[in-house]
Amino acid sequence: MSQNESLDYFEVFPWNKNFEIGHKEVDKQHKILVKLLNNLANTLINEKEIEIEDAFNELAKYADYHFDAEEKIWEEFLEDSSLLKAHKKSHTKFLPTVIELKEKNKDKSLVDIIEEVIKFLIRWLSFHIIDEDKRLAIVIKEIQKGKSKEEAKRVSDRLMNGSIRTLIEAILSMYDGVSARTLSLMRERNARIKAEKALKDVNKQLQELSITDQLTSLYNRRHFENIFDLEMKRARREKKYFSVILFDIDYFKLLNDMYGHAYGDEALKKIGKCLKETCKRPSDFAFRVGGEEFAIVFNCYKSDACYNLALKLQENINNLKIESKGSKISDYMTVSIGLVSIIPTDEDDLESVMKTVDKRLYIAKESGRNQIIHYN
Known part of the structure; x- marks a missing residue:
């Protein structure tokens, strides 16, 4: 059974067809980012700091790789356009925002800090994919059809406004709700696991007491x-x-x-x-x-x-x-x-x-x- 098939695995950010922008390589990398984000969320179950830090570092490292790879794909068509510059700026601000969020919550436990980071990542990544990346994908598609950059941008703006904007807001709202409920379920499961472990420890102690001589610690x-x-x-x-x-x-x-x-x-x-x-x-x-x-x-x-x-x-x-x-x-x-x-x-x-x-x-x-x- 794979990790994603495990009954103990939670998807705080389930992948959805709406996140596909139509570029095979970029879609593939987005799926990996979503998987790593879910893996990070699932490290909160065991609350082992080294596992949480490792998962966070793996996600940050892959995000850095993805941003660089994605920018090279867009640069092939857009070069130094204002659209690409705005997109790069969004990438550049990503990691400092996450670090700032961690620093802001430094008085909390690592689990609570990462939970706040996960909530931010889900909304940021959702918006980044279905708004910013999708806009660029449409622009490139139109350029490939023979349109100029300005014409392609107008087509993209027209398609991404109106009903699409409503859809984006609906998806973001839905994912906010899904992630919040999933994280709540994870907290409940953690509390249950801790209670079960405490009960098991107590039962083990009672069992040991029942077979142990209290003075010498030998069996009775x-x-x-x-x-x-x-x-x-x-x-x-x-x-x-x-x-x-x-x-x-x-x-x-x-x-x-x-x-x-x-x-x-x-x-x-x-x-x-x-x-x-x-x-x-x-x-x-x-x-x-x-x-x-x-x-x-x-x-x-x-x-x-x-x-x-x-x-x-x-x-x-x-x-x-x-x-x-x-x-x-x-x-x-x-x-x-x-x-x-x-x-x-x-x-x-x-x-x-x-x-x-x-x-x-x-x-x-x-x-x-x-x-x-x-x-x-």
């Missing part, structure tokens, strides 16, 4: 069960090892009693950060599943990957050197770890796997804590 128990089920099914399909690491902080209650709950919360945050830094692979999922209890779920191809990750985790937590003089085994915080790594069968489920890993965590604690148990 609710999400643990969802990921557990998904990853186990994946491991079953792909014949991988489904691995679960479950650990809790040794003597955490004594730490809270000695240092206070604020200190305990800070310790939990540090554990959460350590978990995120340890679980770097996209397939690693880290959770806070209880007060001082944490879990990691992941799939792997090697049976020893789970134990190696548990060792790394234990080392990283020991390196945090979180003071815990209430502990009976160390002056610093330690953790007890149970783990399981299996290629799951149809008989394996959340309850059976968690029963195994819970048992191994219990053995780690009963065996003196600060232990990793991967068998029973």
Whole structure:
């Protein structure tokens, strides 16, 4: 689907047969100008300044090329006539008028500035084509028939006055209305897009909040069960090892009693950060599943990957050197770890796997804590 066919593309300046002046090359260039003007208007939808500036510069550059090319076409027949001089003067004033308009509205947003420029361009280009260019086209046509410049100009004046003048005013009025309504629709669409994006962002935040532990920023128990089920099914399909690491902080209650709950919360945050830094692979999922209890779920191809990750985790937590003089085994915080790594069968489920890993965590604690148990 081309840009002009897109449902998101607005034509603030639709091309009309009335804009054809009868000169093939000039009509072709006019159509390109109208297309570039519509492209500029459509950059207002996304409100990206670089896109707006690029589209404006492209239009200005092509307008400059068109004016030069058009003048050469008219010069072939009119040379230094007053009619051609007036036409060149109109071209010369075009860009300074646009720049003046931008400067006049400099306190507004870029979107509002360009909208004002677009309104000016639509009326200027409409009048320029159906009045000035059409007059010159008629003059040249009459000269080609053998008339003198003055005779050709009189024919042009006669044809472009009266009912044609009324038609010109009608067309200009119609295009003013069409462009105003289209720009209004674009503003409404922009407002709707912004509202939808804001709603989507809010829903995303709510979704993240619903699966996130607020203290540690890890996933919570609710999400643990969802990921557990998904990853186990994946491991079953792909014949991988489904691995679960479950650990809790040794003597955490004594730490809270000695240092206070604020200190305990800070310790939990540090554990959460350590978990995120340890679980770097996209397939690693880290959770806070209880007060001082944490879990990691992941799939792997090697049976020893789970134990190696548990060792790394234990080392990283020991390196945090979180003071815990209430502990009976160390002056610093330690953790007890149970783990399981299996290629799951149809008989394996959340309850059976968690029963195994819970048992191994219990053995780690009963065996003196600060232990990793991967068998029973």
